[in-house]
Amino acid sequence: MIGYHFGRGRARLTPYLLLIPGIFLYILIALGPSLATTVFSFTDATGIRGAPMHWIGFDNYREFLFLGQASRDNYAALWRTLVFCFFVTTIQFGLGLLVAMLVNQRLKGTNFFRTLYFMPVILGAVIQGLIWSLFLYPLGGPMARLLEFFGARSEFFGGQPTEAFAWVIVVQIWANLGTTMIIFLAGLQTIPEELYEAAQIDGASSWQVFKNVTWPLLTPSVNTNLLLNIIGSLQAWQLFLVLIGYRNGTQVLGYLVYAQGFGQTSGSVTSAFRQGYAAAASIVLFLLVLVLGTVTQTILNRREKRIMG
Amino acid sequence: MRKISLTIVLSMLVLSLVLSACAGPATPAPSSGGETSGQPAAAEQNITLKVLVHQNPPMVEFMEAFNQKFTEKYPNIKVDMAVVNANDLSTVTQTRLTANDVDVVDMFGFANAAQPYMKNVDPPNWQTLIEAGYLLDITDQPFVKNYDEATIKDAGTYNGKVYQVNLGRVSYSGIYYNKDLFEANNVKVPTTWPELVAACETFAAADIPCMTAGGKDGWPIFVGAYGLTGSIYPDQLALVEGLWTGTIKWNDAKSLEMWEKMKIYAQNMMEAGASGIAGDAAPGRFASGAVAMFPGGTWYASAIEDAQPAFQWGYIPFPGSDNPEDNKYLFGKYDQGWVIAAKSPNKDAALKYVAEFSEPANYQEFVNAVGFIPTQPGATLDTQIGKEVAPYLANFRVGLEQYWVAPKGAGQYANPWASYFKPFGTFDDPKELADKVQADLQSGLDANK
Structure with missing residues (x-):
């Protein structure tokens, strides 16, 4: 029989006491605001403390989902969010794995490259945005000059909505690739060297080694990365704000929440702050993340059980 | 004994964490505001x-x-x-x-x-x-x-x-123009829309970009074309009321003229690449002397002067109408x-x-x-x-944007913005855009009936 690790009597309370700070912080930072957002979504809150606030039932949800052309624009933003999520997740995942495998080689300079690839992660969205705005400046910026060399030109973030949107995908991947790489790298380094040696002795090709050794044993990292990428890309909004601003045909749900909450949708610098409505929009976003996250996690857990036992 | 001590230490740690988190921010000492004014001690306070x-x-x-x-x-x-x-x-x-x-x-x-x-x-x-x-x-x-x-x-x-x-x-319906370029290319300062179009054609023939603006921020393109809206609807408060009550529509014949001109403004007059220029970089671009005109607000004047003190420029109301008398208004x-x-x-x-x-x-x-x-x-x-x-x-x-409050449910295109045209936006056909703008506005108006 395994003894109780923390002893007997009052000492049995120790784990609960240890949990208190974490639970307290969770309630303070995560659960509390989430519950408050749910409550606000049923009001006409402006976010101004002391301003009159009324309980309006499901009006915000009705407006978001069914009122006029604005609701159809919201569905377009929702679809755009899914497109953004698909491209960011698949490319970031694939590229992250590739880069992790490259910097996992016993070659000179791998530490330098690990740092280089991870560096964007530590920069804030504003700095990331500034770097790319300068890099993609259409009137003589480095990328514009490069394109000019090949006889091409682009407006980058100021171009057509589809083009601007695609560039935000590029920046989002660049900004978060380091995290994906590091998680894969950690996974790769837990795979025992003997397995590779055994595979080599058996005459396995590089592809067979990857398919039968690396990929199955990376399952926990694959699961973590997929979930983080999906959730992270569904919630993305800062780069849209910094790189494009409020522009028709480019908004994703996360940015729509911000724009509605802080009066940036009508073009007037003095427009109303609709934080009750924004709260309803964020609940819709939350439900989207919840459904996609849960489905993904269920599928990944089943796969992990099948592979890892 | 060791376990009991550990428990006590941990308990104290948890308690202190909870207490410190519950405590409000340190309250600053009252400064010399309101009730304390006039007291010598408070007056000296930093x-x-x-x-x-x-x-x-x-x-x-x-x-x-x-x-x-x-x-x-x-x-x-x-x-x-x-x-x-x-x-x-x-x-x-x-x-x-x-x-x-x-x-x-x-x-x-x-x-x-x-x-x-x-x-x-x-x-x-x-x-x-x-x-x-x-x-x-x-x-x-x-x-x-x-x-x-x-x-x-x-x-x-x-x-x-x-x-x-x-x-x-501030006025935002004017155009800064480069006096040297106008003189060198023998271009008369335009007072009507046809003269403005002709001026831009002359500059284009001389390989000089006609206009620049901070297209990356979006609003400078809308603001730059304000003269077009203003010359057609000089009473902007009446315009707002007309749009809300349905007596004015963004796709009626009068408005269609505005959209047609906006297309020319966005596609023929603006320089290539303007959509990538930030709002506060545009005056510098104009002051560099590379561009003939810069539609923008009066607040840019100092930035232009700071960038190139010797630069010769003038400022005219945007000539949006074919009639010079309609182009003597400044909106702002x-x-x-x-x-x-x-x-x-x-x-x-x-x-x-x-x-x-x-x-x-x-x-x-x-x-x-x-x-x-x-x-x-x-x-x-x-x-x-x-x-x-x-x-x-x-x-x-x-101007309109100072009066405008959008109806709930209106679509994202329910504004008279030139930036909806390519290359800033996705539209190419003025009629199609006019119908879309009115439909987006009408959708909100109908939803609130």
């Missing part, structure tokens, strides 16, 4: 006055110099001025006012109060801030009398009380004004700050620096931009 302004390079430069002067006069008051992008001003204002983290704020003039014909709209942010008690009632402050009555009434008053002193009007807005946080612990210092700023000599310097059309009767705009706009001041009109 105060940090927090001021929030929006990004406008010449204004920021002036404010830095003014703050220094103010601190010299009141050595116990240190001014901590934050500068934010104009698009973020209302967000930061709300956040800092509700957090009681700001004393004096630069706020745009009050114009777009909800009108009786607007159904089911949310009041603008400034109105909510006043109703929630965040802005100080300054009706009885002596410095309010330094400003002209009309401005105080139009841009600073709500429900009979004054909450803002507005510091100036009440720009920044000072409001004071009602819950500020530094009210006295904040009032001193705004009073000092409102001193005629200081105000005159401010007007000279930023190029605002003055709102103090004794002040004059002695700068070049002042001289350029002087002939049109009698025809100054407040």
